[in-house]
Amino acid sequence: MKTRERILQASLQLFNEQGERAVTTNHIAAHLDMSPGNLYYHFRNKQQIIAELFARYEAQVDDYLRVPEGRALTLTDKSAYLESAFHGLWDYRFLLRDLEHLLDCDDQLAERYRAFSRRCVDGARAIYQGLVDAGILHHELTDPDVLAVNSWLLMTGWVSYLCTSVLESGQALTPEQLRRGVYQVLAQEWPLLSDEARPAVAELLKAYHSPLR
Amino acid sequence: MKTRERILQASLQLFNEQGERAVTTNHIAAHLDMSPGNLYYHFRNKQQIIAELFARYEAQVDDYLRVPEGRALTLTDKSAYLESAFHGLWDYRFLLRDLEHLLDCDDQLAERYRAFSRRCVDGARAIYQGLVDAGILHHELTDPDVLAVNSWLLMTGWVSYLCTSVLESGQALTPEQLRRGVYQVLAQEWPLLSDEARPAVAELLKAYHSPLR
Numbered sequence: 001m002k003t004r005e006r007i008l009q010a011s012l013q014l015f016n017e018q019g020e021r022a023v024t025t026n027h028i029a030a031h032l033d034m035s036p037g038n039l040y041y042h043f044r045n046k047q048q049i050i051a052e053l054f055a056r057y058e059a060q061v062d063d064y065l066r067v068p069e070g071r072a073l074t075l076t077d078k079s080a081y082l083e084s085a086f087h088g089l090w091d092y093r094f095l096l097r098d099l100e101h102l103l104d105c106d107d108q109l110a111e112r113y114r115a116f117s118r119r120c121v122d123g124a125r126a127i128y129q130g131l132v133d134a135g136i137l138h139h140e141l142t143d144p145d146v147l148a149v150n151s152w153l154l155m156t157g158w159v160s161y162l163c164t165s166v167l168e169s170g171q172a173l174t175p176e177q178l179r180r181g182v183y184q185v186l187a188q189e190w191p192l193l194s195d196e197a198r199p200a201v202a203e204l205l206k207a208y209h210s211p212l213r
Numbered sequence: 214m215k216t217r218e219r220i221l222q223a224s225l226q227l228f229n230e231q232g233e234r235a236v237t238t239n240h241i242a243a244h245l246d247m248s249p250g251n252l253y254y255h256f257r258n259k260q261q262i263i264a265e266l267f268a269r270y271e272a273q274v275d276d277y278l279r280v281p282e283g284r285a286l287t288l289t290d291k292s293a294y295l296e297s298a299f300h301g302l303w304d305y306r307f308l309l310r311d312l313e314h315l316l317d318c319d320d321q322l323a324e325r326y327r328a329f330s331r332r333c334v335d336g337a338r339a340i341y342q343g344l345v346d347a348g349i350l351h352h353e354l355t356d357p358d359v360l361a362v363n364s365w366l367l368m369t370g371w372v373s374y375l376c377t378s379v380l381e382s383g384q385a386l387t388p389e390q391l392r393r394g395v396y397q398v399l400a401q402e403w404p405l406l407s408d409e410a411r412p413a414v415a416e417l418l419k420a421y422h423s424p425l426r
Binding site: 021097098100101103104107111113114117118121138141142143146153154156157158160161163164166168187188190191192212 | 234310311312313314316317320323324326327330331334351354355356359362363365366367369370371373374376377378379381382397400401403404405425
């Protein structure tokens with residue numbers, strides 16, 4: 001693996017495990033048995049590493065958050081969206097834990113995040129509209145605008161909710177707790193589902209459920 | 214007004230307007246034409262001011278977020294909850310803008326917030342159960358657990374969503390934008406409403422709606 005890539009992967013791991021604030025470039029270099037000078041040859045500072053990790057998160061979400069062309073949405077698409085959303089949350093959980101802080105330190109990143117967030121809400125709206133068009137969600141009861149914004153807020157706020165309200169001090173996040181965030185998004189759609197979609201979605205709900213405390 | 218109270222009110226105003234990070238105890242003292250020494254006589258540091266403001270926010274929310282005893286919930290109660298929620302958000306918006314940071318700086322506050330947040334989710338659950346019992350929400354479609362957690366996340370995440378995703382850099386929050394947060398909470402209940410409740414809730418939705426961008 002190239003040095004640049006090793007630095008990115010080690011940084012992501014340490015940020016996720018210890019929180020971005022607790023990890024310096026010196027920690028990252030020491031973790032890799034590398035001189036700080038070698039690290040600085042690849043990245044000017046921690047901000048640049050964070051920006052690069054954000055770009056990967058962004059690319060990952062942009063890649064899955066869209067409607068397939070030329071065919072109707074299916075329940076299989078729906079479950080793929082949920083699983084991708086879970087992986088995005090889990091793989092880059094440090095980003096969402098302390099987003100305001102990261103954006104406060106970097107105006108360019110803040111600008112980029114704003115555009116990304118708007119694009120995601122637009123993407124989510126198109127997906128909900130697709131689920132209405134496919135007859136999976138009830139067209140009279142479903143408001144894709146409301147669902148898109150609420151789902152985005154629930155997803156992006158979930159890590160921070162767990163950290164401030166659910167975990168005891170010092171406790172680490174578990175994948176099961178993040179899956180519960182996906183459950184909360186999916187559960188809001190329950191009253192909107194067509195009768196045919198209910199059995200499959202009930203199974204999905206079971207698969208993502210886990211107790212909160 | 215007593216000096217202690219003047220300090221608290223000025224701090225709240227400056228934190229809300231400029232963000233807590235941008236405001237030091239010296240700024241607060243200067244704003245009040247007061248010597249820093251006089252301010253320190255009343256509050257050891259900024260953290261103590263924040264903790265006191267949080268205690269007021271907490272008391273305000275604890276005061277309204279409960280089910281009336283001995284009678285069924287009504288739509289009037291519902292609209293009072295929403296209006297109180299809006300005022301809590303608006304009056305203490307600095308707290309919710311950068312919550313992780315505030316809690317990161319103060320372990321005691323973090324512990325207190327965790328208990329508060331759990332209490333609020335419990336309170337919201339009891340209110341949603343009350344709305345089901347009163348026949349305002351459909352008992353088969355409504356899951357008070359899901360609604361309680363989602364509403365709490367939407368409310369507490371709304372300020373941060375506006376700041377990271379909606380406002381352009383340097384733009385200030387408006388009350389209308391915070392009212393839209395209440396709209397998002399109310400709108401998720403639309404498919405669950407009894408036919409009798411719909412006309413009144415449609416009016417409420419109109420009253421809280423405002424464009425996002």
